[in-house]
Amino acid sequence: MDQKQGTKANPIAFDHESPEHAENWPDEFREMREKCPVAWTDRHGGYWVATSYDAVVEMARDPETFSSAKSFDPETASGSGGITIPFTPIPRGLPVESDPPEWNLFRDFINRRFAPKAVEGFRQDARNFATALLNRVIETGEMDLVNDFTGPVPAMVTMKLMGLPLSEWREFADPLHTMVFTPKEAPEYAQVVAGVDWIFQRCAEEFMRYKGLPEEPNLLSYFAHQPVGGRLLELNDVLSLANNIIIGGVDTTTALTTHALEYLHHHSEAKARLMAEPSLVPFAREEFLRVFSPIHCLARNVTRSVEVAGQDVDEGDRVMLVWAAANRDPAVFESPDEVNFDRASNRHLAFGSGIHRCIGSSFARMMFEEMIAQMFARIPDWTIDYEGARRYRSIGTINGWETMPIRFPPGPKVPCDFEI
Amino acid sequence: MEVAVIDERCVGQGMCVLYAPQAFVLSDEDGRSQARFRQVPPELEDAVRRAAQACPEQAIIVTE
Numbered sequence: 031m032d033q034k035q036g037t038k039a040n041p042i043a044f045d046h047e048s049p050e051h052a053e054n055w056p057d058e059f060r061e062m063r064e065k066c067p068v069a070w071t072d073r074h075g076g077y078w079v080a081t082s083y084d085a086v087v088e089m090a091r092d093p094e095t096f097s098s099a100k101s102f103d104p105e106t107a108s109g110s111g112g113i114t115i116p117f118t119p120i121p122r123g124l125p126v127e128s129d130p131p132e133w134n135l136f137r138d139f140i141n142r143r144f145a146p147k148a149v150e151g152f153r154q155d156a157r158n159f160a161t162a163l164l165n166r167v168i169e170t171g172e173m174d175l176v177n178d179f180t181g182p183v184p185a186m187v188t189m190k191l192m193g194l195p196l197s198e199w200r201e202f203a204d205p206l207h208t209m210v211f212t213p214k215e216a217p218e219y220a221q222v223v224a225g226v227d228w229i230f231q232r233c234a235e236e237f238m239r240y241k242g243l244p245e246e247p248n249l250l251s252y253f254a255h256q257p258v259g260g261r262l263l264e265l266n267d268v269l270s271l272a273n274n275i276i277i278g279g280v281d282t283t284t285a286l287t288t289h290a291l292e293y294l295h296h297h298s299e300a301k302a303r304l305m306a307e308p309s310l311v312p313f314a315r316e317e318f319l320r321v322f323s324p325i326h327c328l329a330r331n332v333t334r335s336v337e338v339a340g341q342d343v344d345e346g347d348r349v350m351l352v353w354a355a356a357n358r359d360p361a362v363f364e365s366p367d368e369v370n371f372d373r374a375s376n377r378h379l380a381f382g383s384g385i386h387r388c389i390g391s392s393f394a395r396m397m398f399e400e401m402i403a404q405m406f407a408r409i410p411d412w413t414i415d416y417e418g419a420r421r422y423r424s425i426g427t428i429n430g431w432e433t434m435p436i437r438f439p440p441g442p443k444v445p446c447d448f449e450i
Numbered sequence: 451m452e453v454a455v456i457d458e459r460c461v462g463q464g465m466c467v468l469y470a471p472q473a474f475v476l477s478d479e480d481g482r483s484q485a486r487f488r489q490v491p492p493e494l495e496d497a498v499r500r501a502a503q504a505c506p507e508q509a510i511i512v513t514e
């Protein structure tokens with residue numbers, strides 16, 4: 031690339047949603063970062079792609095210039111802004127698609143429910159769900175890691191957090207996963223959308239039901255009873271909060287845990303080391319977050335013309351902040367493509383940076399620990415059927431696996447306080 | 451060696467407690483971090499340095 035490449039006049043060929051990108055993203059990002067860390071592509075109406083750690087952080091920490099706000103008109107199903115490219119024609123997520131001062135209102139309203147202490151209150155639930163889910167399959171010696179385990183555990187914890195009935199876990203878990211990878215042209219797409227709509231329909235119904243009951247310790251009941259900025263929440267804000275919490279938390283944690291177990295399957299030394307030294311698991315987890323970056327990238331909307339990394343970014347442009355590329359920037363991480371549990375320090379951006387930094391990271395970390403511990407204790411030896419395993423064809427939304435059939439020596443069910 | 455967390459920079463839920471659990475504590479209200487002390491005990495200096503490096507927000511200030 032000469033100096034003029036990566037500008038609007040001379041765009042790069044890049045599409046974060048393309049199957050080619052899913053195939054060789056580390057190489058593609060390495061080249062972009064080296065030659066043009068903020069570069070313009072014409073796809074999806076045109077957007078800047080930021081791939082160096084410094085450029086990503088600079089934008090993430092300046093929400094005034096790089097806005098997350100989204101507008102959407104349900105009548106026409108059109109709108110602008112938000113954190114996805116292309117624009118997603120659904121109402122905004124909250125707090126993620128708002129800017130200060132509105133953002134402060136919603137974030138302050140829910141922060142306490144996501145703080146480390148609150149999350150510890152869900153650890154036993156996560157353990158019970160993981161135990162019960164393995165009880166379903168452990169005597170058969172095979173399961174689909176994604177659909178039988180790493181998908182349902184975060185789905186069930188999220189249902190409990192929201193105050194949704196756990197008996198509906200299958201109806202809840204499946205569409206949240208299939209939605210991420212089903213192409214819009216596929217015949218089953220309409221059914222997947224209907225499944226997702228049903229989830230938010232259930233949130234609305236339960237929210238209305240909780241209004242008529244004394245407050246209970248779950249989020250929908252909290253939303254029904256506690257005012258934000260002096261007034262009770264309207265249903266559309268409740269659905270925006272539910273959307274962000276449910277979509278933000280479930281398939282991301284699934285992707286992280288599936289990637290980790292896949293990595294450990296073909297790195298037996300690393301696996302043996304983690305099993306022998308459980309205190310290393312949190313450091314391994316942060317390293318898996320860094321190298322796999324379940325959410326590869328998210329967008330911002332430029333509110334005033336600025337220069338970033340030598341490029342003239344104009345008001346009204348859209349930019350893509352690529353956490354996954356920043357996480358492999360050799361200026362910050364030595365041997366960035368290597369998984370190394372012993373990194374002296376690891377300031378990865380898998381949970382984002384700046385004000386929108388993931389509110390659910392303690393939940394994600396706790397759920398990961400519980401799933402890994404359960405696997406290590408009960409299914410220490412698994413083999414993956416790679417014929418049947420499939421990665422997402424596009425990793426523009428989430429970098430994960432559609433399905434991963436595994437086999438293992440059958441084991442016994444164990445007693446569990448929770449019955450599925 | 452002294453340590454402090456800049457409250458306006460900290461976005462909570464952190465790497466600091468992973469590297470130096472004896473030096474930082476996260477708030478039950480908003481998940482933000484606070485140093486448990488200003489003067490760092492000598493045996494924790496290394497851990498505190500690593501925590502400061504691991505903070506993506508550069509919210510931990512160490513004065514040697």
Ligand code: HEM
Pocket residue numbers: 098113124125126127137188274275276278279280282283286323324325328353379380381382383385386387388389390391393394
């Ligand atoms: C490994 C799992 C996860 C990853 C990789 C992840 C990643 C992220 C990222 C990158 C952001 C920043 C968004 C932005 O800058 O625009 C974010 C925000 C957010 N995440 Fe997560 N997340 C995970 C798990 C969770 C969980 C479990 C929950 C809920 C229980 C959750 C709820 C949220 C919410 C509500 C926000 C918006 C925060 C705000 O705008 O202030 N996430 N997440």
Ligand code: SF4
Pocket residue numbers: 455459460461462463464465466467481482483504505506507508509510
């Ligand atoms: S790592 Fe940094 S941002 Fe995160 S909690 Fe600790 S001080 Fe705050």
